[in-house]
Amino acid sequence: MSQLIHQWKSIRLEEEKITLPNGKMITHTTIQHPGAAVILPITPSGDIVLVDQYRPSLKKWLLELPAGTLEIGECPRECAERELKEETGYVAKKLVELGQVTPLAGFCDEIQHLFVAIDVEKKSDADLDDDEVMSVTVKSLQEIQTAIIANELTDAKTIACISKAQLCGYLS
Incomplete structure (x- = not known):
């Protein structure tokens, strides 16, 4: 009980x-936690769309991939499509599942479902929730790798999704 x-x-x-x-x-x-979707949006030129999001728990800005919590009855793919559009205004020509990660297994049952969004295009402005403060930025894989090494990008879900995408051959 x-x-x-x-x-x-x-x-x-x-x-x-x-x-x-x-x-x-x-x-x-x-x-x-109901689970979340994490999306790695790749532009036709091979750049990656990220968000610079203010995280009140840390009281600082984090550079990270778009992501969001599953709504009641929502499947991870639907969540990924919705969050990509809401947080960035981009949509993907193709969305590929990469699997999942368990970010905080010692005290949280959240499962994060990882996706690669291929050939994303800007279609609209972001449509953020009231508690979301973020801006969209586009970076090359090399810029992101440099930011990870320099501790400028520390978000675990972002690092995990990029690593898995590289291992699966989606980034080079």
């Missing part, structure tokens, strides 16, 4: 007594 401690939007903080595989009983607190 779990106990709800706090809820914000579709994210819940719950505490429950569980038995571990070694037989030990503990009280564990979990952030329950």
Whole structure:
């Protein structure tokens, strides 16, 4: 039996007594998250579309790929298409699934679904939520790699998605 401690939007903080595989009983607190889609938008020239987003939890700006939380009943692909358009105004000619990552498994059940958006085109202005403050920027893969090495790009989902896309042959 779990106990709800706090809820914000579709994210819940719950505490429950569980038995571990070694037989030990503990009280564990979990952030329950509906999941998210992370999108790597690649332009026809091979550049990558990112957002520079203000993150209130860190009280600073983060350079990252567009991403967003799945809505109730929404599949990851639909979320990826929606978030790409809402956050950047871009749409993709082709959207390819790359798999998933588990970013905070020690205390959160979120699964992030990774996508590559191929041949993206700017179709409209961004349509941001009230709590989103961001701007769109386009960079080459080399500029992004330099930013990662210099600790100017530290967002884990962005680094993971770019790495997986490189391993799968979508970036060179």
